[in-house]
Amino acid sequence: MAAMKWWGWGQEGVAFSHEDKPELRDFIRAAVQVDVAQRGKPPIGFDALEVPAPALPDDLRAALVDAVGAEHVSVDDLDRVVHMRGKSLRDLVRTRRGDLGRVPDVVVRPADEDQVVAVMDAVLAADAVLIPFGGGTNISGSLDAPTDEERPVVSLDVTRMDRVLEIDAASRIARVQAGVYGPELERQLNAQGWTAGHFPDSFTHSTLGGWIATRSSGMQSDKYGDIADLTRAVRVVTPRGVLATRPVPSTSTGPSVREMILGSEGRLGVITEATIHVHRVPQERTILGYLFPDWPRALGAMRALAESEATPSVTRVSDAPESAFSFATRKRPTPLDRVKSAALGQILKRKGIDRHQMCLSFIGFEGSTSHVKQQRKLVAEVIKPFGGFCIGSSPGQLYDQKKFDTPYIRDFLLDRGALADVSETAAPWSRLGELYDATMAAARAQFAQLGIPGWIMCHLSHSYHAGACLYFTFAIKPSGTRDELEEYDAVKSAIQQSFVDHGATLSHHHAVGTEHARWLAQDISPAGVALLEGLFASADPGANLNPGKIVSGESAPVPLRPGTRS
């Protein structure tokens, strides 16, 4: 698979469109006062970028060529710009403007672990900086070098290491190279009847190594577990040699070094390989749509499901604004759709459900036919007291088909002058109601404070014993009188601050990077940050490995405080 667009999400030629969704234009106009039929400002052209010449010392270049071969050492401008940063909203806005930040001096593509070791040696010998790069989908600023970095910056692209090396059928584990993209991983596993079951939103463009380095979570993690659960062993090239753990199911070997690699964002080394859980492709797999009368009851139902003996593979429910958005992205209806829609209208009327309050939910089931049947029955029983009911498989199928398209919407909106982004978190069940209310209020207060149109919506996904993830999506139409990133910051910061003020974490599955680093001490306490600082400093005394991420270094700008005007 080719790398993503240098200026936006996904493959060249693929884009989100409102044109086949008759209700969407009006919906967005009402939400953020943007007419999506009007194109705004396109990104700067590549030729207009001022890409600095690579500053690559001859001896480092020679060592890298020795390590991976000349054809895999690239100083090409486009290649370096693609590897310059991830795809956060901040990244997209800056790149579209031509604000390049610290472009890496070279991109190297090792073929195997031995070559990664050789690259590591070369980088350390030259006191350069090494930044591992998988699919480049990170949205937390985990991939860019500090802007003032004066040492040579080497982007280590792992995507040539893309093979499933071995499947242990009895143990249901697979040894896999870390650079494999999601679809290619599933293709190789499916060919032998297996699946990894890990489907983050970024699935099509992200890699196994990236999932591990950021503690990723997938849409079906309720069944398959987060990447932290399904990663049984890792191989990591570190400054002290190759760290290799064993694929044992559980162990008490002191603080787990396997777990330290999870979420390490390149600061401890380069992940080259992992042994992960795999499952037989299930006999049956279905995602059904459900409706709840309102958000409090929807939340209550998800909590009750987590406590029940039901074990669905997906539990997800949107609040009323996100449900309305989902319905607004429907394509032009067929005559059958119209009949269904009319029938649903009758049901809502009979049940006394307010369309402006109702919440759309997806619940998934996997396994044997008898298991799926029994689970559907259990779920129906659990959610009934909360007014929840099934609306069939069509919404679920639609969700399943378009789930990986969502990230394209940000580019679509940026093209039209609106900034959209996501912030997600996790908290105990008891705090989700308060967290939701406070976060919605905090964002809306910022919209008012800034005097700009704004929109925010939310869904719950990833249910656990003790709590769940809340995933917020927000959009603003910048005023045009301030730097749009300053206005974005004010909203994003208010949301993140609300998370940590209400018992939640800075991110459930998007990592810390530089974007969330300023909330880390509030989340894991200053002593927790000190522990991480000590770990990184001892493992990487020269700060050669992706410096500035997670702790210290470049944190995002201080939030715009109420009353502050620039």
Next chain:
Amino acid sequence: MAAMKWWGWGQEGVAFSHEDKPELRDFIRAAVQVDVAQRGKPPIGFDALEVPAPALPDDLRAALVDAVGAEHVSVDDLDRVVHMRGKSLRDLVRTRRGDLGRVPDVVVRPADEDQVVAVMDAVLAADAVLIPFGGGTNISGSLDAPTDEERPVVSLDVTRMDRVLEIDAASRIARVQAGVYGPELERQLNAQGWTAGHFPDSFTHSTLGGWIATRSSGMQSDKYGDIADLTRAVRVVTPRGVLATRPVPSTSTGPSVREMILGSEGRLGVITEATIHVHRVPQERTILGYLFPDWPRALGAMRALAESEATPSVTRVSDAPESAFSFATRKRPTPLDRVKSAALGQILKRKGIDRHQMCLSFIGFEGSTSHVKQQRKLVAEVIKPFGGFCIGSSPGQLYDQKKFDTPYIRDFLLDRGALADVSETAAPWSRLGELYDATMAAARAQFAQLGIPGWIMCHLSHSYHAGACLYFTFAIKPSGTRDELEEYDAVKSAIQQSFVDHGATLSHHHAVGTEHARWLAQDISPAGVALLEGLFASADPGANLNPGKIVSGESAPVPLRPGTRS
């Protein structure tokens, strides 16, 4: 609860006995040529111990008194001896001999976290050594100071901090002080309708903080998870302040500091509090006995269960030697027992099962009546192709009643001149057969090499997606011509070496301590060890916190190599 016997396991006055088990004397005579009706050498009397006077500088003593109050600063000889080490076989043999090692200079008992902070400050100011002490049940040498430690040694007994502080019913989590013993934790939770579901063999005498510090696993962990899974948040007094994480269900805040505390054995600080999963006491709870024709089929059935849609709360199966041992510990039969036994004999005969090969299994079920019923049916279907069948609830009830008595057997045998111990591990399913065969052979080769009677048996417990725990119990009758610990070492080392030689880990749930430290580099690789060394050195630059555990420091003696004779 009072602390354990200074010379052995559990409470004074409680002991294992063969007298109510008519078959056991012959069984043990056949196994290790020891007649348990003959008492051997009792432990040395306490008065005969040469307990060194405490070397406690006045300013440290004053600071400790300031911290916790004079009545909770103890330099009493018995108190110090009880806190000197854990209860490994090596510990027991040494203590019984009067070989005291490095006795702590003082035992302090803080009442709360603030007092722990004050103790930490006092210890660091005095450049002393701090060793956190819960129930003292550790069997891996995690609790003793290095024998050559010249600084004052402070044992911090956490057991006054024993309260459930708060139950969050909606989130099914409880905030609990780390010094609570297992039974007291369950008592406080049960009173409100909850259970933690964590039942290690040491349950009656171990504490929550100890479970976390050693990555403990319980008998019902198949359902409730290992302590690593059910610990949602920790509070830890560290040299850099109180480390506090949030009880979020999942998070991506870089390498998890919560996870670094798991298994940290006091090297990062003193765990004062944890937030753990709790569950409603289930409607129904049962453990049933099953029989399998032989070990390969028993292993196959456990693997098939892990892959199936069945979710039992306990999966455990003994090999043929351990099954025979279990049957030999039966009490004097009632008339009803005789009838049952005769009926079972008929079944075995009809099925063509060899009593010398058959394997006894316990499978547990919990939940609603309908859930338990359905699960029993699922399990029966899965194990049928492996020749497994249910033999009712009596064996399971017996197991459930006597499960916490097992550790007393070591003292019983030591009193009679035999050394018995356990070594346990975990490995992928695909390797369990080979691991079992090799480990049994390795132990038996050592018995032969040493020319001493020996016995080894095993059970599988704790099933996971990718593998399971194998738990070996072994016993020897020392020759009397060498130091008995040298002979013990030879056997224990051969078993541990077999673990790491066959893809398994040095310990599934007994931690590293000093006992297993010499296998750590083989298990997690030298780079993994280096990562841990860096973590500890940066978190505790003065090496004041339980030095020498997990990495470096006092490792156990080098194993006796074949051909070596002393």
